[in-house]
Amino acid sequence: MTAEPLVAYSAAEIRAAEAPLLAAGEPLMQRAAAALARELWLLLPPDRPGSVLLLVGSGNNGGDALFAGAELAAAGVDVTVLPTADRMHEDGRAAIERSGARMLSAGTDPQAAASIASDCDVIVDGILGTGTSASPALRGRARDIVAAILPVLSRKKSPLVVAVDLPSGVHPDDGSVPDPTALAADLTVTFGACKTGLLLAPASHYVGRIAVVDIGIGPELARLTSSG
Template sequence: MVEAWTAAQIREAERPHLEAGEPLMRRAADGLADVVRDVLRASSSSRDGRAGRILLLVGSGNNGGDALYAGESLARELVPQGGAVTVVSVGSRVHEAALAAALAAGAVLDDVEAWCDAAVVAGVLPAYDALLDGLVGTGSNGAGLRGDSLRVVRAVLPVVTGATWGAGAGAGVGAEAAAASGTRRNAGTSPAGGAAADGGATEPAPRVIAVDVPSGIGVDDGALPDPPYVLPADVTVTFGGHKVGLVLGPGAARAGRVVLIDIGIGPDLARMPPAVTTP
């Protein structure tokens, strides 16, 4: 049985802890970093022993801060071993303290414009082992991403879904629609499973790890925007309690495996009736 709460309920449960100065974001980031480590360990056989490379897509909200503090912890481990943590700031603002911490640990801030170019993304994204989707959090109502967030997701989707595999940069509207449908291809294979459609060698797509929720789903109902430009996650790392959109509607199918991180608000949520209870 899974109990899930609305975004408003989660915020209400967090409120007294934030007012008391408890480090909820750091707790969330520590749990997120642990899950990323597990994902990297599971995929280590495909990396020929090299250190992991992680891409952080960071929006303006608290989930962007969660991703950045997790990136700080991971960069301290990976960068000295020859790995990388790349930050792409997509929002109108960024959590300045978390960004400074990540950069001080060895992460690198990249230009968002390059990550809006589908041809550039197709060339560089397969070199990463994990992608953290920290674009939009519990403030999303399913109406869809906007601005650079939408541009980046449209450029990244074909790589993680394989919809343009072997088609090059000019894949066109049909391939983009297929990518937006959100079917996640298996890492390390083309859609056909084996050689790429153009006869070349396949490269693995990075594992997509959603920070709290897959960006763009309706957090309270699992709705998807039209068209459904949402990165399908392999793993969603959610904090404090399950959100309704992770267990209901088409948004739940984009969440992949959901990992719940305890940040200390469980007793507060237990005093609230869950919005949804699923088997």
Template sequence: MSERVPTYTADQVRAAERPLIDAGVPLMHRAAAALADVVRAELATPDTVLTLTGVLEPVIRESPVALRPRVLVLAGSGDNGGDALYAAARLTGVADVDVLLVSERFHETALAAAVAAGVRRVDLPEVDDDLRHYALVVDGIVGIGSSADSALRGRARGVVTAIRDDLRRGGRMPRLIAVDLPSGLHPDTGAADDAVLAASVTVTFGAVKAGLATGRGPELCGDVVLVDIGLGSALQSVEPAGAASVSRIVTVWQDA
């Protein structure tokens, strides 16, 4: 059952996060823990893939032998990449996890934690060859960012375009979980160009971003899971940008 919640702009969310970050509250670890829990739950559901048209279809296995699922993490240079990498470190007990870095810059501490936990670094040619073998892809390329233009650039755009083109050649897309919002989607307006991967689930942190409920947001975000990381009191006095439906709300800060 869905629940109606307020939405907020990127600036409003950043302002709510700032006092907690300045106080040393581990928002990234809270987000990563919740993200890993959602991924585990997705891996436990019946095997399906998301086609280019947005339709879930059963996976046809090449062998009846049960194998550990494979997860691909696309990690960018910012906090979203850190969230995804820390989540990857938490997933190696239930899946074989690969990470593809889409920038020369990345969260070094989070990557070190992921590699120490058994995560394997891969590059785009390997992903192109093996995409159909992944049970799930985690899109942690970019979140609310700081630029007025949300379009992906450089290596990040090349990776997303390569995966998109594979789908257009008739490939199958594993289920995709977007970290905070689908990378390339504007957090306020929901604007996006063609270099965006549609998610089956979006795990959004602190508050639902306005762009998930407007423009191309509803088309690209799939089911929205809201993770309460402790921004509620800071947002109480803020006028919401709008409202959106979420499939569920997960609270992590009370036990952190």
């Protein structure tokens, strides 16, 4: 059986579909994080707890990673959090701190981060999201960390990379990758619907397998696109 082609939407369409649900108090982040945690479980070794490194930016993708990581840590997975910005999602931070995960300093040396990455099973890229679509290239500390980790991924035995919603550094609409200092994912867990840019080169070379998870925005997306 041939798989049906993915239907893709722009970042603006996704945000417009989310807006009324968020205003109504729908737990979209909790749904996204739970789905991300399920996908991560499937990649961890079955015979031991496994280890996960979360690369966490300041936005909602970082929040998704934190909540998913908290669920894994509470179940016994060795979870390490590396902030790539000076701040992070506050509720997600509280959840990860309660879970007992290891929290690194935002000033952790990039080479130390690379050493940690080399010993883990999965790296979770929660650095940037669709809100950075105007200029998706990594900058500053986040770029330095990714640059240090990239050589780790070229080794014969390397951790898997899971992107939260989209790989950081790719444009969600036009698929551009303005700076090749970006983590190529083995799996991109994208929420609500596929983003158009994930299907376009060169971004399509960074996404790996795409898992679209339902967070409840489908009816609103259909209404918006049919009325447009």
